[in-house]
Amino acid sequence: MKLSYKVLVALFSTLALTSCMEVLDKTDLSSTSGTLIFKDSTLTQLNLDYIYDQNLPVPIGSLGPEPTGLSGLSDESYADSKLLQGSLLINEIGDFGTKLDATNNYGKIRVINMFLSDVNAGTLPQFTKNKLRAQAQFFRAWRYFDLVRLYGGVPLVLSPLAAVGVEAKQLAFLPRNTTAECFAQIVSDLDSAMASVPGRWSASTDWGRITKGAAAALKGRVLLYAASPQFNPTDDQTKWQTAYTANKQAYDLLTANGFGLHASFDQLWFQEVNNPEAVFITGYNTATGDQTKKNNGYDNSTRPSYTGTGGGSNQPSWEMVKAFPMLDGKKAGESTKYTYSDQLFFKNRDPRFDKTIAYNGATWPLNGNTAYKVWTYFVGGKTIESKASNTGFYTRKAINPTVGAGDAQYSGTDWIEIRFAEVMLNLAESAVGINQLDEAYTQLKAIRKRAGIEAGTDGLYGLKANMTRAELFDAILYERQIEFAFEGKRFWDLRRWKLIEKTLNGKRRTGVTINLKTTGVPADFATTRDNVSLDKAYTDYFTIAFKQLDTKYDIAWKPEYYFFAIPQTAIDNNPKLIQNNTWGGAFDPLK
Structure with a gap:
């Protein structure tokens, strides 16, 4: 989406003075109501574009105190890491909201909640409201997913909290919701998003906006996490079934709207509008001027x-x-x-x-x-x-x-956060979870065929025939390692499968x-x-x-890192927060 997000604040100020001049002339400017903005479709869209800018993922991504991208936290690459040293301190994965900061997860969620509230109270047509709110709900789901995969259950804040005053402070002391409640809310937001955004936007200027397929694909990814050993150590089949249903829905929605594998594994990154593989993207531009620059x-x-x-x-x-x-x-x-x-x-x-x-x-x-x-x-x-x-x-x-x-x-x-290839492998993995092994073979073979691997006399593209459930799970994780190398996926895959110790501990890259x-x-x-x-x-x-490459130590990831500690600074600020049971508290992130 080639929007110049960096200028949204400036544009907002200019358009606000132009579009609402007559109203503002008669209004106390020190307490202007959001309803004055959210009855104007242009200003409302600018606010939504600001949410896009604040929440779209960056290439590869990073985590907590680590100065480098996620590739350095796995066997893809190398970075000197406290996580891999086994020396992580309780406050160091601190994107929980330990201070008033518009750039942390809860700061971004507050902006989203304000947008949702104000749009709802505005006077735009209901159809327009629904479409705008749906995109914001997608990003609220995205933010909560980030929190849950870090910590387990977190406080669900679904409306703007008052910002000042003793009473407001007390009301902000919220306990943690269970992990299951958080997953349910994420799914609810994504279902709402699917209901009101199009399967494909018609205007090229809307390239990169959230579609039904993007919301469905994120839902599939979220529920795949919920079914994985990190969150599902007992291999509960109902969680795998839920993940399969969601990923099948994503696959079918995207296919029906013209999405699919790009013809070229390497050139897929350089086609923008109408790229069939680009499901959820961060748009960039090549501008060099300070006010319009959003470079990758x-x-x-x-x-x-x-x-x-x-x-x-x-x-x-x-x-x-x-x-x-x-x-x-x-x-x-x-x-x-x-x-x-x-x-x-x-x-x-x-x-x-x-x-x-x-x-x-x-x-x-x-x-x-x-x-x-x-x-x-x-x-x-x-x-x-x-x-x-x-x-x-x-x-x-x-x-x-x-x-x-x-x-x-x-x-x-543009950076592609979710490719159609991921939807295929998410579907394959969840299919294995419910013992539909043939479907997993179908998706794996299609990925390998596009890659250019030889089909072989058996047409299996190098896959072992008649694999067991466990062998197919391993085959899919291996395919993900190759297909998504340096796309910020390997660390999360090893973590959700609780395989970091087996893969890395006691070794040096x-x-x-x-x-x-x-x-x-x-x-x-x-x-x-x-x-x-x-x-x-x-x-x-x-x-x-x-x-x-690891010259100082053998890698020593600790089991408690599968759910990071709630920062002690956050607990000091909110007495209702309970620490994870793997870090000395009583909160069970598996519930």
Whole structure:
């Protein structure tokens, strides 16, 4: 949605003076009623656009005290993290609302609740009210989902609370609702949103607004979490059935409205209006002026620093590199058709490998140069880059190859938070939950077919035949790891499946250093390397050394991190809040 959100406040002020001039002339300006604004459709829309701006997700996302994106909190990449050190303190996942702040979850919920209340009291036609309120309810569900997956049940605030006064303070001392009550409210808001927004907006200027399918897809994701081991340790089948029903509804709604897999796994990021795979997006623009700038910083921060102004972040670990299957869909080392070796790690891999991972010698179109090759090797212990990749690799997903180095900081590439591929894999996972295993195979095969994996003589695209329920759950999580690499999904998947200890604990993530041999290398290699076959270069001229990225500690995620502590500062402010039972309190986040 190419709206210049940054100017909404300024526009609001101007339009308010223009649209409501006659009324304001006769009104006490120190206490102007919201009803004066919410009888004007233009001003109301501006307020809603402000809610979009405040609540749309950012690329990859972050968590609590961590300075880097979520990829560094899993086996995708590396970040020095208190979570993975096992040294997290009680106040450090603090987006609960420990102070008056419009940018934390409850600050954003307050703005949404005010909008819902004022629109309802306004004089716009009921149909218009319903459509506006529905979009705001989607974002209230989004905010509460964020809180619940962090902490479990939280206080449900569904109307604006008074802001000042002793009585108002007492009324704001709300207890935590149960986790089940929170999930029910989230679902209720999303059902309301589905009822009143269109399946597809007709005007291109409305690209990115919430649709029925987006609300249904978020509902499916929410209920998949509710059915996952984090929230469902007893494997309650009714929760899986509820998740399946929701995800089937999302799949059917989106399909009926023209959504589906994009033809290209890598180019799907660069089509905007009418992109069939883009279900829930954050819109960006390429403007450079201060007042209209809403640029996507992911591109510039991820591309190599030596190509221009890039930051070289989100660097894939060796574990992520090796995770990709071979071209026949079998894991590296398990394929009987394609032999795997660490020295030639790039050969015969799932086509998503080359579209996600940039490695030494890879052809990676950048800055408009379709023949550009990225080199990350060392000579005599010194990097040939101005600043070496810490892992030996870069992420190339969603990096626009046509954008020049100087313009990357102004990238307008939209971020897709929910792709149709996720809806398919959410449906597959929930189908496995209720033992509809064939449906899971159908979705997995479609994802792998689009990726370009070979079908094989059995038409299973490398999937094992006749998998059990447990094996299919593992296969789906593995597919998600590959399909959604560097999209901010891996950490949450491992956490909701309570697999972080099994995946990471006691281990250290790995990077590589690729060294140019000291003998047998042509003297002019630095100028002729682009013309040398990669097989020959890696076989004759390079050696690969492995290094630990976690140099200070073995990873030691703690079980209590599956539900973070309510910050003590919040409990000090509100005596009715009870701490989670895994952090010394009596609140059970599983109820």
